[in-house]
Amino acid sequence: MIRIFNTVQNRLQPGDIDETPDFDATWIDLVSPSPEEVATLGDRLGITIPDRADMEEIEVSSRLYRENESSFMTAILPAQTDDDDPEMAPVSFILSGKQLITVRYHDPRAFTTFPTQARKTAMKLPDADTVLVGLLEVIIDRLADVLERAGRDIDAISASIFRKSDTTSVRRNFQGVLEKIGRKGDLNSHIRDSLITLERLAGFLGHVASERGLGPDLRERIKTLSRDARSLTDHSGFLSQKITFMLDASLGMINIEQNATIKIFSVVAVIFLPPTLIASIYGMNFEYMPELSWLFGYPFAIGLMIAAAILPYLYFKYRGWL
Known part of the structure; x- marks a missing residue:
């Protein structure tokens, strides 16, 4: 045009x-x-x-x-x-x-x-x-x-x-x-x-x-x-x-x-690692374990796992990592 x-x-x-x-x-x-x-x-x-x-x-x-x-x-x-x-x-x-x-x-x-x-x-x-x-x-x-x-x-x-x-x-x-x-x-x-x-x-x-x-x-x-x-x-x-x-x-x-996301997963893994260790110990199939025949053995193990999870969490909060 x-x-x-x-x-x-x-x-x-x-x-x-x-x-x-x-x-x-x-x-x-x-x-x-x-x-x-x-x-x-x-x-x-x-x-x-x-x-x-x-x-x-x-x-x-x-x-x-x-x-x-x-x-x-x-x-x-x-x-x-x-x-x-x-x-x-x-x-x-x-x-x-x-x-x-x-x-x-x-x-x-x-x-x-x-x-x-x-x-x-x-x-x-x-x-x-x-x-x-x-x-x-x-x-x-x-x-x-x-x-x-x-x-x-x-x-x-x-x-x-x-x-x-x-x-x-x-x-x-x-x-x-x-x-x-x-x-x-x-x-x-x-x-x-x-x-x-x-x-x-x-x-x-x-x-x-x-x-x-x-x-x-x-x-x-x-x-x-x-x-x-x-x-x-x-x-x-x-x-x-x-x-x-x-x-x-x-x-x-x-x-x-991304680092914050990985940090959360790392903290969660660390918090649940001690309870997992305790549960693994008491999950072993040995015939002679003192707590197996104890009346308060089960509540003791549950409380120990809860404490093992709470203490790392409180420590991370105290250090400002969370």
């Missing part, structure tokens, strides 16, 4: 998707394009539009390069970020002359919110360069929101682990806690990967801005993008360290619970 947008009075105006695409539009958004659409647009603009395999290359030189006075920039962006399992896929941004071309095979939220916002409010979008910078700013803001939500969720998990009032419930569901920590770790890792690619993209875009002779205000916004991406990357690193700490703490709590 091809979506087109033109700048009219500093606002984005979407074109009719049912009509023949206007390949002279300010912004051309290719959404899961067919090979025919890619070939047609490439021939019209005189560039080679990267396909999905090219976009998924991990080399920096394959993601950031220039060709025929056109700049190609690819970043990994998340979609469906409302849960902890976002869809990660590359998105290519191409500045060719006075046009911006984006190529994507999934639907990051910024590509929905930015055109709507740019249509309703005057965001000062006179050309493709400002459209690209505005779109990247919305993407960075969205990633910041995702990290902020992840940070709140991580704080809630941390509180549930260490807060005394919730100790009982946590003990019963340590598996659920570990699963939550794992999901937050995966989400944070995905967002960190995306931020690293955006930071590299912003650095490359700064050189492109100088070559294209963009104004100082736009170049400063690009520098701000780079600084924002770097600061969010640092924050993601902090969350990663906190997740690692919570994982270690959870495993430690599990070991404590």
Whole structure:
């Protein structure tokens, strides 16, 4: 599918998707394009539009390069970020002359919110360069929101682990806690990967801005993008360290619970060991045992076993082992 947008009075105006695409539009958004659409647009603009395999290359030189006075920039962006399992896929941004071309095979939220916002409010979008910078700013803001939500969720998990009032419930569901920590770790890792690619993209875009002779205000916004991406990357690193700490703490709590359980069984075994020994002695089949013919032999043996069980218990309580 091809979506087109033109700048009219500093606002984005979407074109009719049912009509023949206007390949002279300010912004051309290719959404899961067919090979025919890619070939047609490439021939019209005189560039080679990267396909999905090219976009998924991990080399920096394959993601950031220039060709025929056109700049190609690819970043990994998340979609469906409302849960902890976002869809990660590359998105290519191409500045060719006075046009911006984006190529994507999934639907990051910024590509929905930015055109709507740019249509309703005057965001000062006179050309493709400002459209690209505005779109990247919305993407960075969205990633910041995702990290902020992840940070709140991580704080809630941390509180549930260490807060005394919730100790009982946590003990019963340590598996659920570990699963939550794992999901937050995966989400944070995905967002960190995306931020690293955006930071590299912003650095490359700064050189492109100088070559294209963009104004100082736009170049400063690009520098701000780079600084924002770097600061969010640092924050993601902090969350990663906190997740690692919570994982270690959870495993430690599990070991404590297991040790407490083994401790109970050990104490019970020690308490019942003396009565078992007494019962074993009087259970031997010897013909001559003094207590066998004694009138109070049975009550004596029962009392001795009870005392042998109570005395170790009282000793453990006195030493604080229970």
